[in-house]
Amino acid sequence: xxxxxxxxxxxxxxxxxxxxxxxxxxxxxxxxxxxxxxxxxxxxxxxxxxxxxxxxxxxxxxxxxxxxxxxxxxxxxxxxxxxxxxxxxxxxxxxxxxxxxxxxxxxxxxxxxxxxxxxxxxxxxxxxxxxxxxxxxxxxxxxxxxxxxxxxxxxxxxxxxxxxxxxxxxxxxxxxxxxxxxxxxxxxxxxxxxxxxxxxxxxxxxxxxxxxxxxxxxxxxxxxxxxxxxxxxxxxxxxxxxxxxxxxxxxxxxxxxx
Numbered sequence: 610x611x612x613x614x615x616x617x618x619x620x621x622x623x624x625x626x627x628x629x630x631x632x633x634x635x636x637x638x639x640x641x642x643x644x645x646x647x648x649x650x651x652x653x654x655x656x657x658x659x660x661x662x663x664x665x666x667x668x669x670x671x672x673x674x675x676x677x678x679x680x681x682x683x684x685x686x687x688x689x690x691x692x693x694x695x696x697x698x699x700x701x702x703x704x705x706x707x708x709x710x711x712x713x714x715x716x717x718x719x720x721x722x723x724x725x726x727x728x729x730x731x732x733x734x735x736x737x738x739x740x741x742x743x744x745x746x747x748x749x750x751x752x753x754x755x756x757x758x759x760x761x762x763x764x765x766x767x768x769x770x771x772x773x774x775x776x777x778x779x780x781x782x783x784x785x786x787x788x789x790x791x792x793x794x795x796x797x798x799x800x801x802x803x804x805x806x807x808x809x810x811x812x813x814x815x816x817x818x819x820x821x822x823x824x825x826x827x828x829x830x831x832x833x834x835x836x837x838x839x840x841x842x843x844x845x846x847x848x849x850x851x852x853x854x855x856x857x858x859x860x861x862x863x864x865x866x867x
């Protein structure tokens with residue numbers, strides 16, 4: 610399986626400690642949200658990975674540069690990297706995978722499903738925010754691992770923006786990657802986490818390594834997400850509880866008389 614997709618599946622979950630007799634082995638908390646850095650210049654890959662340390666790197670480069678990239682690859686033993694695919698007709702997916710490519714972002718639906726057979730290559734589909742409900746539900750059984758919402762979230766995020774994003778997220782049966790134009794505040798990031806956003810993507814070319822470091826720091830410091838059951842727990846007034854107890858006692862007396 611794609612390293613990125615495997616990491617996404619553990620977002621917000623506890624990773625149990627490995628079995629054995631190692632005293633220092635402890636369960637770990639997976640990141641609550643992943644940070645993906647994008648760039649139009651694949652030559653910067655090494656610097657981005659070493660300085661910013663994103664959870665993944667997305668290269669948005671011209672198709673004619675694929676051949677050069679395939680030959681050189683991206684020196685990324687730990688950080689998974691992927692490519693934006695604008696056209697699929699002449700793309701050699703086998704060669705991409707062999708060069709170290711971990712995932713692809715598809716901007717087109719005009720791609721033979723036979724090219725999406727390899728589960729070891731993460732398959733992410735770019736979709737618009739106004740995706741029809743029927744199309745969103747249809748993603749459930751497609752050979753797609755995640756969805757990328759290309760329209761960046763405008764900051765500051767308004768309540769209207771958050772409601773639209775939440776409605777979109779609730780219709781999508783796959784993990785969602787959201788592009789952000791700036792580094793969200795702690796509260797904004799917590800709100801995005803709470804509506805179910807698993808990954809945020811930030812454009813490295815418009816920012817710098819420090820912006821990505823700051824974003825990862827914000828996410829690391831987020832309080833744990835409260836379980837939905839905690840929000841739904843209701844308390845009854847004492848008067849109501851008392852009347853319920855009285856009714857139970859009356860029922861018991863009636864049973865005894867019978």
